[in-house]
Amino acid sequence: MAWTIRWPEHIAMADAAFEVDASSAEEVVRGATEALLQSLANPVTVSGGWERSIERTDGDLSALLFDWLSEIVYWKDAAGVVFREAPLTLVQEGDVWLLRARLIGAPVDYQTQELHADVKGVTKHLYHVSQDAGQWKALVVLDV
Template sequence: MPASFQFLEDVALADLAFDAEGDSIQELFEAASSAVMEAMADPATVGAIWERRMEHADGDLAALLFEWLSDLVYWKDAAGVVFSRAEVSLIREGDIWKLVGTLSGEPVNQTTQVLRDDVKGVTKHLYRLHQDHGRWRVRVVLDV
């Protein structure tokens, strides 16, 4: 089954919630990244003239995903960009997971981009990453 995400209408009334899942932890990170990008803008309407590479390491997958998704929000605010692509690579070295990610996008442009919510942050409210029947799943609530 392919990785996916679904926005949830009735979970966080003042915020935006989604569930993401994948057959692997890699697919889960990709699906969650796509959800955050889609929450901000339609990636199909965003170019790729801006790029930023990041590296993180953590023994806790939930903390690593939280930090990565928070990067998307940080760079949206710090650089004034929205994203067309997020590439993420995960490698396990003993008890530590290493993430190398690249965000691609362009500065916000209301005339050419379909902009959506102004995501202010990733919250810990209802945040849960787990494996269920062989699928990796996460619930995320975004502060908008």
Template sequence: MPGTFRFLDDIAMADMAFEAEGDSLASLFDAATQALLQSLADPATVAQTWQQVVDMEEPDIDTLLFEWLNRLVYLKDAQAVVFHHATLTVQAAPGQSAWHLHAELVGAPVDQATQDLRSDIKGVTKHLYAVTQTGNSWKARVVLDV
């Protein structure tokens, strides 16, 4: 089952916040990724002319999600792109006490004439940041600096 997200209007006055949920780590990461991508631009208005593969490894899930979302913001700024979609996998790194993320990003250079651009996210903050697991369900609260 795919993860879900909802924007939280009452969390931070000058920032943007969302809560992502999933019944697995993969669906949590997918939901959080979708929330960030949709904060930047309407994916339906973004062409599929740019691609990038990202591999990351971090010691824990909290750090991996935080660094992944910040990597998306970095790529948006450094390569002047917005995203149509992302396909990703998250798994324990073999033989290590770490977590690995593999992602394939698809998008296009920023084009105000053809894209419904939304917020210019500056980064993911640690303010109220949390990743929790209850049984098999995962939840993340993320505040974005805009």
């Protein structure tokens, strides 16, 4: 794990926010993905059994991450699931970023899962992905 996740409370009082610092573009996407999964439920308490393979491309990494996180929220709502893990790879092919991922989880179960926030969506409020001196950063605010 080559990322750090912080949960600053001063950024969005009525919503939830997280910041990810990582050593690569792929790790910042992994860290942001993990932060979102943890926002929904404790992944350790979620079994498998439900799975989706997802592939996305975009010339803009910031847009790709936003769409990917939004897709996780979509599947949470559309299938009524929370997630144990989301293994992924991210590569840059020319000017295009390619994300390949699997969402692995299970239907919501109030008896066996430690559920957290019911995230409604990923917002553009303060949202950014940046690279500075080889370090990648993402700031994401979730509508809860």
